[in-house]
Amino acid sequence: MSRPRELEDRLGAAEELTIVCHNNPDPDCLASAFALGRIATAAGIDERRILYSGDISHQQNRAFVNMLDIDLRLFEAEAVRNRSAGSLLAFVDHSVPGANNRVPAGTPIDIVIDHHPIEGVEAAFVDHREGVGATATILTEYVRELETDVNSALGTALLFAIRRETLGFLRGATRAEYDAAGWLHDHADTSLLRTLSTPSVTxxxxxxxxxxxxxxxxxxxxxxxxxxxxxxxxxxxxxxxxxxxxxxxxxxxxxxxxxxxxxxxxxxxxxxxxxxxxxxxxxxxxxxxxxxxxxxxxxxxxxxxxxxxxxxxxxxxxxxxxxxxxxxxxxxxxxxxxx
Missing domain, CATH: 3.10.310.30 (Diaminopimelate Epimerase; Chain A, domain 1)
Known part of the structure; x- marks a missing residue:
């Protein structure tokens, strides 16, 4: 079974999903959480939340969240600590509890999807690819294979995240980033992409x-x-x-x-x-x-x-x-x- 199908099966058996972003999340983390939430919706999970801690203070990141209408909530320790048996806890764009996040060290994690080089990644489901330029690239592969509905907001989010994470495909970009971007091109709002790329600076x-x-x-x-x-x-x-x-x-x-x-x-x-x-x-x-x-x-x-x-x-x-x-x-x- 492919990794996307394995994830789909795992989500399909759950009732609730909590996605935790890393501290001060960037577009790669936010877009990946956005995509995972859409995959969970398609798998039948009605109760979903995306949590973050720290600040979203970079002008690009604020514009990203506001213009794409991504539903975020401040980190809630209770949402992590008191999970029911049918609730899953997911990390995107980071991997280890207590490392660049407010989840207590040693907390069991159900899903990890990440591309950062780090050791000690443990979860029931792990897709950890250091050779890929962006976590959003991995999530693009997932929505493609699972035929998840990708509207202009999600397509724009994923494409912008890949471009930002790789500095316009000049840093750490692989063939996978170009392939993902080529597919996302028809799903993205190019006018919105231009707006996100040139936000005002304080x-x-x-x-x-x-x-x-x-x-x-x-x-x-x-x-x-x-x-x-x-x-x-x-x-x-x-x-x-x-x-x-x-x-x-x-x-x-x-x-x-x-x-x-x-x-x-x-x-x-x-x-x-x-x-x-x-x-x-x-x-x-x-x-x-x-x-x-x-x-x-x-x-x-x-x-x-x-x-x-x-x-x-x-x-x-x-x-x-x-x-x-x-x-x-x-x-x-x-x-x-x-x-």
Whole structure:
């Protein structure tokens, strides 16, 4: 039996489905959850919910949710903890309880569909493909084989997610992404795709990116920039995307304090560096970090740092020293090579 048919059978035997997105979900996660919900509907599940935690603050992600009318709910611990015998718990675009999600570690998971490189994936049903460029690609295969009804909203969501996750098919794209995109083309609203691709940018986001540019330090082909405290969490990956395009820069890491944690975002075109492994090795012992060779992120609780001072400038000075030194050590950079 094929994986889509196996999933269909598993859903058909259930009465309820809870889909948990990872923290601060991106289009790949949201579109995949949207698609899995449609597959569950076709399988006869009437009770469905998509839960998320953190923020949907990136202007593209907000537009994505609003314009496609995706029904999301804030994470509810009770919905995960007190599930009935006929209820399934699913992860899309992430795999392990407690890693980039608020589900307690050790919680049994029924369904996992993901493409991120990570070890220790366990569930009753697992489709974990590290070689695929987007989780939305896998879900596109599922809706195609199962002949799920794909209206313009779902088609647009999946196609936009694949394009965004692969940076317009320039990062991590495989033949599977092109095949999925070709099929989705006839199901998507091209006008809406253009709108989603060019959302308005807030002044606060521009200010955060400007801070990253101002505070950059370059060591060889590696750029590191700390932006202090910000409310614009999603400006960090945007800043990393931009700084990685600077002449001579092959790897860019941007970090800042958001609420009660340190957020990191990294990009790399250096074939010698796997930024997901770099961030995991540098911060995995004190937080959650990882990702792909070209794109990665991480979050470290402020914890003991916050006990030193309540002054943001002093606090970030301490954070900057620790984060920078860990990155320098893990990337094997010479301390005196800054510019």
């Amino acid at each position: 002044g606060a986001t521009v200010d955060t990116i400007a801070s990253a540019i101002r505070n950059r330090t370059v060591r060889g082909s590696v750029l590191i920039s700390g932006i202090g405290r910000t409310s614009e969490r999603d400006a960090l990956p945007q800043a990393a995307d931009y700084l990685a395009t600077l002449e001579g820069v092959e790897t860019a890491v941007v970090f800042g304090i958001v609420d009660d944690g340190i957020q990191l975002s990294a990009r790399s075109t250096d074939a010698r560096i796997h930024v997901g492994q770099v961030l995991d090795a540098a911060f995995g012992d004190v937080g959650s970090a990882g990702g792909h060779r070209e794109m990665a992120g991480g979050e470290v609780p402020l914890g003991v740092f916050a006990d030193y001072t309540k002054d943001d400038a002093q606090l970030f000075s301490i954070v900057e020293q620790v984060v920078t030194s860990r990155l320098i050590a893990e990337l094997n950079l010479a301390e005196g090579s800054g510019s």
